Amino acid sequence: MQERIAELRAAGEAAVAAATTTDELEELRVAHLGRKAELPNLLRDVSKLEPAERGIVGKAANQARQALQAAIDARVAELKASELDAQLIADRVDITLPGKAEPVGGLHLLTRVRRDIEDIFLGLGFDIVEGPETETVHYNFDALNHAENHPARDRADTFYLAPSPHLDGDVQRLLRTHTSPMQVRHMERAEPPVAIVVPGRVYRPDSDATHTPQFHQVEGLWIDTDTTLADLKGVLLSFARAIFGPDREIRLRPHFFPFTEPSVEIDVSCHLCGGTGTLKDRSRCPLCKGTGWIEILGSGMVDPNVLAAVGRPEFDPEKVQGFAFGMGIERIAMLRYGLSDLRPLYENDVRLLEQYA
Amino acid sequence: MRVPIRWLGEYVALDGRDATEVAARLNVTGTELDRLVHHGVETPEKIVVGRVLTCEPHPDADRLRVTTVDIGAEEPSQIVCGAPNVAAGQTVGVATVGAVMPGGMKIKKAKLRGQASVGMICSARELGIGEEHDGILALETVLPGAADVAPGTPLTDVLAHADDVLDLEITPNRPDCLGLYGIAREVAAATGASLRPAPWTAAGAAEQGSTAEEGEDAAAVDPRGEAIDGFSLEVTTTRCPRFTLRLFQDVVVGPSPLWIQARLSAAGQRPINNVVDITNYVMLVTGQPLHAFDADRVAGGSLTIREAVDGEQLETLDGTTRTLKAGELVIDDADGPTSLAAVMGGARSEVHEGTTRVLLEVASWDGPTIHRTAHRLDLFSEAASRNAKGLAPEQVDWAQALASRLLRETVGATRVGGTLSAGTWNSAVVQPPLAVRESRVERLLGTAVSRPRQTELLDALGFGVTDAEPDAPAGTGTLQVVVPAERRADVTREVDLIEEIARLGVVADLEPTLPTRRRAAAARLTPAQRARRRVEDVLVGRGLQEVVGWSFTDAGAAGRLELPEGDPRAAAVVLDNPLSEDQAVLRPSMLVSLLDIARHNRTRGVDDLRIFETGTVFRDAPDPVRADMPYEHLAVAALVQDDVFAAKGLLEALLGALRIDDWALHATDEVQFLHPGRAARITVGAGDDAPTIGLLGEVHPRVADRWDLPRVATFLIDLDRLLPLVPDARTFRPVGAFPDARFDLAVLVADDVTAAKVVAVARKAGGALLEDVRVFDSYRGKGVPEGQVSLALHVRLRAADRTLTDEEIGGAREQIVAALAEQVGGVLRG
Structure with a gap:
């Protein structure tokens, strides 16, 4: 009996070693270890043997069966590995062929710059509010201390709305010429x-390479009991460095705006020539025109008349004070991205927009 | 404002500071330099005095002459000259070889019709000192003693003809800087240079080597009184605080002296005649406009300043008949209107060649009134724009004094009588001084400025400063400040004086600080602002390019969208003063700008367009928040070159990303610009009255065709309605540790049963175990009876606390099948 077991085991092992495919091995497994195979049947019949032989034969048959199973498993693993290798070779592709096309979207440059500006001012402690684009003369000019004969009110500088039979009230309506009306609107609430x-x-009714009849601004307003012109400088210096680089300086240049007093324009040291006015090749810097400074925005301390126009004791100009500023998003975009003409921003040729996306 | 630097130097000791230096200081103290220009010959050192020795006709050219000119060299120069008035013996200005003339022409050695020519004899215009260009400028006609000047002398030594000119941008609050003396004061304050006495004072006249006679010192009252024989004056309006007249006789109208012409030319004013030139010259120095009447053409010798009657007409100096409005100002003489006051004189009483008596008007006006008139008639002359500022009545005296002296000195005129005056202005009323608290200066600027320093800065600008308590400790004192007349309109409050202190003494080296945020809430975007960014980012992530379109469109846009006239969406907000017909109204729908942009890109060969925009749209209807203003709201709209399901996929992605679950589509064929079979309203919320937040659909082929577009699909969403519905936070529910059970169903339903209805029925029937049910296929055709559609549903069941048994799964399936059969007539297939 034991000889037979040894024979079966040897024959099985030889066949497994000779197998060349996993399918073949499956056939061998059925032939040698399946229900009808001899070895498992030997094991099943062990109980019929003499008690003395049972242990010996059972053990041998079991060992043979396990050895054969192990041989098959090992051979299967071996063959699978080489079959996979072959498959991988067959699957080889030209990896330089194009990928599956995915549409690529992008934000418009103006949105990107607006978000940058918003994020910088969030970091400096400003909240963000928005306001209506159609306005009244009151919020756009009167409450902002514009004299009755201030030129900004002229029809050459402001779009007025035609009178409408559908609207109540005898107010003169316009398209806001700046984001400043929100100063008073916000302080009212x-x-x-x-x-x-x-x-x-x-x-504003302007149209040339650097002026479009619609454009975008960011207004800033900080009101507290002790906000100073020095604070204005600190905030705008932080802003200028965030947008134009950590080495930038700013300069306050006195100016006039009806709604601030004192008023200053803010110049930032030129990021192209480093504020020297001269490029490395010793030519005059084209961006700052050799001055080393670029005007970026207008600002100042909020005029007491603007605070008074709010008409609330909380904004009594003897008690509170602060600064305001207004910058053009297009202007910041032009300076940062080297645009010389604003009009393409509104033509929206996607091939151009994608370059900034 | 053009400021010739040499002329400026007459009023302030520049001490060698050149135009660039002066401009740089002005630039950082509040007077911005628009540009620095050079007036006249670019190379003044190349222009010398010459004497014409010989002058012969050109042998080969009738109009040319061949001259020899002594220009101080060893040999005379031969110069070919085309001027008819050139003659031997003249003293002339010669542009020598190498000179660069105004406009850039360079003088070279040349041959003209065979004759050598080494230089050019100059006309007044070529030298930039006048208008004359019919012939060369013979210096002896304009310059006493010219015949004695040695040839070769630089012309600048005897005649100021070229100058650097600062073109300054004067801010609207500083009409005092619309006069050269005002600029001089700024320069003095900004640079520390010393200001010379004003030219309208006795000291100023002396400074210029002249003597002020009676009435020529504005610091003193005219000793000749307030009457002029034969002339009368009346002001019947409060809009003219002060009107004055002086009379001059023995006037001979002719060209001005060359120095006046040169200065006017450099300042950008065309010389006209000696009388008009003086009015312009004095205006440029004082900032105060003047007007000269021919005294003999002022009918009745009487002038009345009054408000116009609505509709009355007047012929102005330029020959145009103007129709006036009530409240505008006119000047009458005995024959009626003669001038549009403060804006433009009348033709009838204009100074002309034969004028011998001049009546000189200097007046101050109500600025806003003049501004309105000038603006309405588009007549912003140098005079009108100054009068529109509302100048100080005191400036009237400056102009009368200086003009009187110049008329006497350069025209030889004799003044007759005193100064006729009228108007509401009362010189006796003195403005009280303004107080400047030292503490306030520091509180506003963030840096301390001592009272002595404040005093020094204000003093340089002409303010009268008194320190009432010089011993008050630092930080506690107060200055009393008297505002000079020319600054009275601009400086009316403490803060205005603090601005003066700041611009001259503080801003240049202010140390930056940062304010403290005292509100105990972190600065961050609002939920709506975050949601808006999410909207943009989701669409960008789906491969859409954001665009920024025009808020403007033309009045026909609503019609091109096929919106009938009464449709609320067709009611566009109309501009009163549009730039063009293409931009005459505000866009009533974002679709207009998206279609415009799509067409723009299509015509440039871009295919497969996927774009979106967020922005404001407008409607001529009351805004829900501001009833007196047009309705405006923030919208997002997408446009893809694809079918409605492409747009719907984007919409699903968008609303999914915003975590809005309870939205629904309601098919509609009532949106004129959308395909009637492929359009829907988008609602959010439960129930039939859930608010519509937008539209989805394929653009109507007829509309798309109007924009030269193929099939495009869009969605348009009112973000003002949607963003508040976006949940800011959401509680998570556990995914569940137990496995789900899935099965598919194919149901035949009638054609008009919507997928949404089938899903709703299945969801309800599935009960608590149903986790998800969705349609994954819709089939019509072979095997499906006509009028029916086969919908394939994918159903997923799950329980949180157990693995579902076969019985539970089968039960749910049966419930769903039964409900479909009962409620939508669904028949299970296969």
């Missing part, structure tokens, strides 16, 4: 201290 920036679309 908020409590001091106030720290806001107001991004949004504004309108």
